[in-house]
Amino acid sequence: MQTIIHHHTGMLHRISPTTFVAARRNEETCAMLGSTDPLRPCYHFVAPGAPAWPFDPNGCICWKRRFHLFYIFQNHDLPMMGHSWGHASSADLVRWTIHPPALVPGPDDPEVGIFSGCALLSREGVPTLVYHGVEAGTCIATANDDELIGWTKSPHNPVIPEPMKPDDPGYGVYNVFDPHVWREGDRYLAILGGRVKPRDEFDTAYLFESRDLVTWRYLHPLYEPRPEWTDAGDDCACPDFFELRGQHVLLCISHRTGARYYLGDYADGRFHPRKHHPMNFPGGSTFAPETLLDDRGRRVMFAWVPEARTQAAQERAGWSGVMTLPRVLDLDARRQLTIEPTCEVESLRHHERRLDPFNVGDGENIRIDDVSGRNLELWVEAEVTTGGRFGLDVCVTEDGGERTRIVHDDAARTLSIDTTRSSLSEDIVRPFPNPYDPKVDETKGVRDVPVQTAPFDRDGQRLTLRIFVDGSILEVYANGRQCVTQRIYPTRPDAVGVHVFGDGGSVSVSRFDAWDMAK
Known part of the structure; x- marks a missing residue:
């Protein structure tokens, strides 16, 4: 029999080969349906089964020279949508092997679903997952093998119970929600995201300490909210806290606005943010970021890119749930955050096209005849006239009926993606606020x-x-x-063209390289 660990208080639960094969066949069927769909990404990581919502990356860790990505998916045979953690691993961050689910809510577990969390090495060097158990609190599980296939949930779960009633410890004092845990000296520290109690307004994270990952003591909020940066309705969810070249970064989301980060100083259990920057912008699709530190010292980030089409359209397609490319975060000499795709992405390139330098006249739009497709990388370098605009149209139809426009406006100092003409489909919605939920609700200000x-x-x-x-x-x-990250949904098969344009002055394009991309 195929043995799969479903981790109820450390017990092994056996699943028959028939059940396992049926589940795998369902995943393969969905993948086959998706493979004929030109909208399904081919070199980004996509949920391997049926539509996944949410699809947060979680528990990312580099272990034994292999990258492990855990992610939320739904098993609808289980109660409460069956939120679970899937598992994939890779040697190069771009080609992934799908493993059996890592964490599944079981009938004997205190939680009814597995929500966001993190991974760390315990003091003993054992990979450990920390997650929010729905209707329970903070829970932990430890690895049974070096492939991180089997996990044992702690019999002490929840190690930090969620206060639900007025007489529960911590009620009205702190949130028990998305956890992030790290080691600091001889103790473990955890932050649990949420809003400021007792009014549940403005974002913060609550700091706890432990000596053994089981018994925890509440300390105080990690940081004070800054109303000049965030609103009363913002929260701190999916937190990830790490050091970067002498500074500390708190990476998180607001459910209202999406991915964002604070940059500042950390000492004695207190974080003092100096800067706050969004990583998602109105109309965009970057959510639930998670990082890992690899064996080269790189801070590598993934994020969920929610769909911008209706739930019904996702169900018809038979798939949803996409991650960003792996991105390296760093600080430059001015202590500003930098963000680039990892170098491993370059291994997906083939069929290179390299154009000679050329100029784009004021008001000119040039079709790049040698470059077209739906699965591309483009590398463009240009001298833009002061106060001018330069950009590219991608996924352009022959008659221009569909196109997605990328624009750098030098005068406005902006970078934008315009999806006004990206799709003829009526299923498209780019909601803000609440970018994770593709619905417009004017009564709640969602447009x-x-x-x-x-x-x-x-x-x-x-x-x-x-x-x-x-x-x-x-x-x-x-x-x-x-x-800037965006979902686009061209409907026409000829939506493959690439154009460049400029206005407000001529533009000198010194580099224009293109590659088809495939795993």
Whole structure:
């Protein structure tokens, strides 16, 4: 019999080969359906089964020279949507092997679902997952093998119970929600995301300490909210806290606005943010970021890229749930965060096209005849006239009926993705706030925002764009300083063209390289 660990208080639960094969066949069927769908990304990580919502990356860890990615998916045969953690591993961050689910809520478990969390090495060197158990609190599980296939849940779960009633310890004092745990000296520290108690307004994270990962003591909020940066309705969810070149980064989301980060100083259990920056912008699709530290010292980030089409459209497609490309976070000499795709992404390139330098006249739109496709990387470097605009159209039809426009506006100091004409489908919605939920609700102020605009100042440098088109996902990296991510849904088979354009002055394009991309 195939043995799969479902981790109820450390017991082994056996699943018959028939059951396992049926589950695998369902995943393969969905994958086959998706493989004929030009909107399904081919070189981004996609949920291997049926539509996944949410699809947060969790528990990312580099262990024994292999990258492990855990993620939320839904098993609808279980109660309460059956939120569980799937598991994939890779030697190179871009080609993934799917493993059996790592964490599943069982009938004897205190939790009814597995929500966001993290991974760390215990003091004994054992990989350990820490997660939010729905209707329970903070829970832990430890690895049974070096492949991280089998996990044993702690019999002490929840190690930090969620206070639900007025007489529960911590009620009205702290949140017990998405955990992030790290080792500091001879103790473990945990932050649990949420809002400021007791009014549940403005974001914060609550700090706990433990000597053994089982018994925890509440200390105080990790940081004080800054109303000049965030609103009363914002929260701190999916937190990830780490050191980067002498500074500390608190990476998290607000459910209202998406991925974001604080940059500041940390000492004596207190975090003092100096800067706050969004990583998602109105109309965009970057959510639930998670990082790992690899054996080269790189801080590698993934994020969920929610769908921008209705739930019904996702069900018809038979798939949903996409991650960003792996991204390296760093700080430059000015202590500004930089963001670039990992170098491993370059191994997906083939069929290189390299154009000679050329100029784009004021008001000119040029079709790049040698470059087309739905699964591309483009590398473009250009000198943009001061106060001018330069950009590219991708996924362009012959008559221009569909196109997605990428624009750098030097005068406005912005980088934008305009999806106004990206799709003829009526199923598309780019909601804001609440970018994870593709619905418009004007009574709650949730609107459709077709143009995502991010701040971007070149500081007089040459413009460098790295653009990744993959089915229905678009990632644009600018000078290593900004990244804008968007979902697009071209409907026509001829939506494969690439154009460049400029206005407000001529543009000198010194580099234009293109590759088809495939695993």
